[in-house]
Every structure is written in structure tokens, then in C-alpha cells.
Amino acid sequence: MDAQITAAGRALSAGDPLGALKRVTLRDDAPALALRGIAMAQLGDFARAKQLLQSAARAFTSKEVMARARCVVAEAEVALASRDLAWPTKRLDSARAMLEAHGDLTNAAHARCLEARRLLLLGRLDEAERTLAQLDPVSLPPALGSVHALVAAGIAMRRLNTAAARTALERAEQNAYLSGIAALLAEVENAHLALSAPAARLVAHGRERLLQLHEVETLLKSATTVVDACRHVVRDGNVVVSLATRPVLFTLARLLGEAWPADVPRDALIAAAFRTRFADDTHRIRLRVELGRLRTALGALVQVHATPRGYVLEPRSTSEIAVLARPIEGKHADVLALLSDGEPWSSSALAMALGASQRSIQRALETLSSADRVQSFGCGRARRWIAPSVPGFTTTLLLPGPLPSG
Structure with a gap:
């Protein structure tokens, strides 16, 4: 040479x-x-x-x-x-x-x-x-x-x-x-x-605060029952119940966890779980069915009790219930989380990393682009997407894809 x-x-x-x-x-x-x-x-x-x-x-x-x-x-x-x-x-x-x-x-x-x-x-x-x-x-x-x-x-x-x-x-x-x-x-x-950087958001007793990664680690090793909205599971020590493929049940568990120790009104549960503002008897019947399924799924961790106005969680072996959420949430937050690393991503790579279809990711990117939250360069297969730095965002806990729609 x-x-x-x-x-x-x-x-x-x-x-x-x-x-x-x-x-x-x-x-x-x-x-x-x-x-x-x-x-x-x-x-x-x-x-x-x-x-x-x-x-x-x-x-x-x-x-x-x-x-x-x-x-x-x-x-x-x-x-x-x-x-x-x-x-x-x-x-x-x-x-x-x-x-x-x-x-x-x-x-x-x-x-x-x-x-x-x-x-x-x-x-x-x-x-x-x-x-x-x-x-x-x-x-x-x-x-x-x-x-x-x-x-x-x-x-x-x-x-x-x-x-x-x-x-x-x-x-x-x-x-x-x-x-x-x-x-x-x-x-x-x-x-x-x-x-x-902030790795997650803790919601407990009606208050929120950001947690660093070591604090998340400490929380998950504690005796607290955690409704984990990063991975869509409910955990208590080594016992983990996944609700990743049951979005309605997870939505109900999260609402009840965020309100604990208070209860949540039935209309609020119906509106969030079934995405409707107008509740009728059919919705109330369906709510009872879904909460029965939630009792069965989480039977080893928490109990679900009816109250005069709604429902409440009661932990079995611990004295605390908390919700662990991503630092920033909202529509297409999972896409923004990956783009927040500052690197240019293709839509196909985002789809692979999030376990979603490429077309779904492309629609999400188009929506974010119209809101000036992401930018693209290149054409065709060479097209890449980047996002400005998102304060308080880290992808550390972004393992699963988006919560399946119910």
C-alpha cells in the first residue's frame, strides 16, 4: 500500500x-x-x-x-x-x-x-x-x-x-x-x-414528579405496587402482570392507580376506556365486565372494589400504589422519543424499533411534520427524519411499541 x-x-x-x-x-x-x-x-x-x-x-x-x-x-x-x-x-x-x-x-x-x-x-x-x-x-x-x-x-x-x-x-x-x-x-x-436525564414520571397521591433512572430502579425494587405505563404492566416486586395486549384493562388500571387512594367515578372510567363522552346503560354494563376481567388479571396484586360513585384499587401485600409514566406523553410520543436522540431515522427503522407498521409511522411523521415538531431531508428511500431536542426526554424506558388500540 x-x-x-x-x-x-x-x-x-x-x-x-x-x-x-x-x-x-x-x-x-x-x-x-x-x-x-x-x-x-x-x-x-x-x-x-x-x-x-x-x-x-x-x-x-x-x-x-x-x-x-x-x-x-x-x-x-x-x-x-x-x-x-x-x-x-x-x-x-x-x-x-x-x-x-x-x-x-x-x-x-x-x-x-x-x-x-x-x-x-x-x-x-x-x-x-x-x-x-x-x-x-x-x-x-x-x-x-x-x-x-x-x-x-x-x-x-x-x-x-x-x-x-x-x-x-x-x-x-x-x-x-x-x-x-x-x-x-x-x-x-x-x-x-x-x-x-429524566427517565420517567411518577404519579402518586395526585402529584407528579420526574425521576432519574436510578430513582426508577429504586422504585421498582421497593414494596410499591407500580402501574408501569412505560411497559404497560402492573408489578409488585418480582410479580409482573402484562396488559400490553389488553389496552382497555390497562387504561382502567392506570386511571385507578393515578387516583389511588381515592376512587374514580364511573363516567370518568367509561370516557377514558371507551372513548365516549356520552355514557348509557350499555357502557355501564361493559365497564362492569371489563373491571371483572381486571380483577381476574390483577388478582395476585391488587383488589378492585366498587364504591358508591365508582371504583377504587386496594393493594394486597403493599401499602402504596403508584403510576410510572413516560416523561412526555401525547399522540406519537413514542416516535418523538426515538427521534430525540438527535440522529436521522428512516420511517422503516422507526417502524422496526417500535413494532408498528411503516404506514402508521409515516402517518405519524406527517402529523408531527405539519405541527413543525419533526423535519425531514432526502427523498424516497434516502428520506430521513429528525427532531429538535426535546427537553426532559430520554428513550431509556422506550422498549415496547405503542399501546395497542382497543
């Missing part, structure tokens, strides 16, 4: 894309195309980066299998950065196997980290953790060690293990300083901010 290519590669490794471009910008040979593609990705021009990397992969001969595999890994990183989560992962698996077979363990480890990051974005924590466990963080170079630690921190945050998250972020910060890459240091700083 010639001196220019070597110097450009070193510049990219140090996080200096402009220095790399100065050395190879006028060259169209395969190595130069690959380096230019990586440089453009570091500068944020993902569409151009993808084109250059694909051109480089075609330009390498059939005997240069290592170079082709590295181009595939770089293209996968561009897809991840541009939130193209539908990018064919089988290509990355094949490239990683090729790199491992030829002894390029660093780039193979990089490919595995990319796979783990994608799984983390999709909320597939067990798979992400298994993928990450196949790497030895001690043997990784500083930059890759920092990325590995960031993924580990993300998994710990999603699982509400703040001690493990802080330990991983400390390791990520140490490795980022050793790498000297400013963009990596900025990513670690953003992760620190997410850990200290």
Missing part, C-alpha cells in the same frame, strides 16, 4: 476525515474510494459514503476478499449511523466470518459491535448481550473498547441497572480519551447525559 493510502488510513483512525480526504480525494482506485467513503461517513454525508463504499467493493478484485469484507463492514456502520436498520445483516455476518478466517480480528470485532448496536436499537437486549459477550473488551483497541462499553452501558440502562451502566460508561470514557477521537468522546458525554 502506498504512502498516501497509509497516511489517509491513519488520519481516519485518529478521527481526522478532512486530513484523509486531502490525501485521496483525487484518486479513484479501490483503496482510495473506500477511504473516501469512510471519511464522508465521518463527516455525516451518509448517502455519498454508501455510494463510495459500494464502488470500492466493486473495484476490488475477486482475490481481494479482505478488502471487500472491510468495505461491507464500513457500509454496515454507515447504515447504522443513518438508522437504516433494514440493511441486510447477512452480508455483515459473512464479512465478519471472512475477516475472522483471515486473522483480521480487530475489524471482525468491529463488525460484531455493529451487530450488537443494531440489536440494542431494536430493543432485542438478550441478543445484543449474547453478541457482545463473544468479545473480550480487554483485547480491543481503545476506540473499539469504547464502543463496546457504550453498547454494554446501553443494555444496562435499558434493564435499569444503573450501577452497571455507570461502570461501563467509565470504561467507555477512559478508552475514548486513549483513542483521542473527539466524536467518540462526544458520544460518551451524550450517554452520560442520558443516564442523568
Whole structure:
């Protein structure tokens, strides 16, 4: 490899894309195309980066299998950065196997980290953790060690293990300083901010307050019965009852939990659960049926009692009931939560992450765009959506998709 290519590669490794471009910008040979593609990705021009990397992969001969595999890994990183989560992962698996077979363990480890990051974005924590466990963080170079630690921190945050998250972020910060890459240091700083940002809202005794992640962790380990509106479950210690597929029951449980220890009038329950302002006898009969189902579903945790004007919850084994909600709620709040990370998302990636149809996500984005809450750039499949920073919003607890409509 010639001196220019070597110097450009070193510049990219140090996080200096402009220095790399100065050395190879006028060259169209395969190595130069690959380096230019990586440089453009570091500068944020993902569409151009993808084109250059694909051109480089075609330009390498059939005997240069290592170079082709590295181009595939770089293209996968561009897809991840541009939130193209539908990018064919089988290509990355094949490239990683090729790199491992030829002894390029660093780039193979990089490919595995990319796979783990994608799984983390999709909320597939067990798979992400298994993928990450196949790497030895001690043997990784500083930059890759920092990325590995960031993924580990993300998994710990999603699982509400703040001690493990802080330990991983400390390791990520140490490795980022050793790498000297400013963009990596900025990513670690953003992760620190997410850990200290409001993660949820506590509603108890008619009052609300924001909670940080460690406070959420403490609440869920306490003796309080929690109606968790982040995951659509009701929990008491290790006993968890999911109502994610029963939206009417969850709506009733949340209303009763927010009002506890007071009761909720029947008309208010009917209006919220059945979305009507005019209650008649059929609605009252249906309310009794649904509350009977709620009693059965939550029988191990709470009791549902009738009062002269409505219904009230009574905990069985605890003395407190509280509701845990997202920091910001409202229509399409789940879409805004994902966009609040500041990265450009495609509608297909949002649909995959939220477990919704792409058309539903597109309608949500159109509604948010008309209200000037999100912006888009690009056309067709290259179209990406971003949102301004949403104060007090963190995606830490955003694991499930939106509550199914009843």
C-alpha cells in the first residue's frame, strides 16, 4: 500500500476525515474510494459514503476478499449511523466470518459491535448481550473498547441497572480519551447525559414528579405496587402482570392507580376506556365486565372494589400504589422519543424499533411534520427524519411499541 493510502488510513483512525480526504480525494482506485467513503461517513454525508463504499467493493478484485469484507463492514456502520436498520445483516455476518478466517480480528470485532448496536436499537437486549459477550473488551483497541462499553452501558440502562451502566460508561470514557477521537468522546458525554436525564414520571397521591433512572430502579425494587405505563404492566416486586395486549384493562388500571387512594367515578372510567363522552346503560354494563376481567388479571396484586360513585384499587401485600409514566406523553410520543436522540431515522427503522407498521409511522411523521415538531431531508428511500431536542426526554424506558388500540 502506498504512502498516501497509509497516511489517509491513519488520519481516519485518529478521527481526522478532512486530513484523509486531502490525501485521496483525487484518486479513484479501490483503496482510495473506500477511504473516501469512510471519511464522508465521518463527516455525516451518509448517502455519498454508501455510494463510495459500494464502488470500492466493486473495484476490488475477486482475490481481494479482505478488502471487500472491510468495505461491507464500513457500509454496515454507515447504515447504522443513518438508522437504516433494514440493511441486510447477512452480508455483515459473512464479512465478519471472512475477516475472522483471515486473522483480521480487530475489524471482525468491529463488525460484531455493529451487530450488537443494531440489536440494542431494536430493543432485542438478550441478543445484543449474547453478541457482545463473544468479545473480550480487554483485547480491543481503545476506540473499539469504547464502543463496546457504550453498547454494554446501553443494555444496562435499558434493564435499569444503573450501577452497571455507570461502570461501563467509565470504561467507555477512559478508552475514548486513549483513542483521542473527539466524536467518540462526544458520544460518551451524550450517554452520560442520558443516564442523568429524566427517565420517567411518577404519579402518586395526585402529584407528579420526574425521576432519574436510578430513582426508577429504586422504585421498582421497593414494596410499591407500580402501574408501569412505560411497559404497560402492573408489578409488585418480582410479580409482573402484562396488559400490553389488553389496552382497555390497562387504561382502567392506570386511571385507578393515578387516583389511588381515592376512587374514580364511573363516567370518568367509561370516557377514558371507551372513548365516549356520552355514557348509557350499555357502557355501564361493559365497564362492569371489563373491571371483572381486571380483577381476574390483577388478582395476585391488587383488589378492585366498587364504591358508591365508582371504583377504587386496594393493594394486597403493599401499602402504596403508584403510576410510572413516560416523561412526555401525547399522540406519537413514542416516535418523538426515538427521534430525540438527535440522529436521522428512516420511517422503516422507526417502524422496526417500535413494532408498528411503516404506514402508521409515516402517518405519524406527517402529523408531527405539519405541527413543525419533526423535519425531514432526502427523498424516497434516502428520506430521513429528525427532531429538535426535546427537553426532559430520554428513550431509556422506550422498549415496547405503542399501546395497542382497543
